[in-house]
Amino acid sequence: MADMLVLRLDDVDLGNRRIIIGGRVRLLDDLTHQLLADWLRHRQTAGPTPPTRTCSSTTRPP
Structure with a gap:
């Protein structure tokens, strides 16, 4: 999992x-x-390009 x-x-x-x-x-x-x-x-169209080439995202529970 850490590799992801x-x-x-x-x-x-x-x-x-x-x-x-x-x-x-x-x-x-x-x-x-x-x-x-x-x-x-989605990442490409959702806003500014992130400064890194990672595929991850941070999410917070509701």
């Missing part, structure tokens, strides 16, 4: 449906591929 906290855009290869987590290449299933693509599209 440091996930970077460079670790994501949507075109080849792969992601690198903890130094290991993993294939993306259809659902994960779609959710990740949607999240990245």
Whole structure:
């Protein structure tokens, strides 16, 4: 789980449906591929570009 906290855009290869987590290449299933693509599209249109190339977000419970 800790490896997911440091996930970077460079670790994501949507075109080849792969992601690198903890130094290991993993294939993306259809659902994960779609959710990740949607999240990245949302981040791109939701506001200013973040200064880092991380894929993470901070959320607070309601």
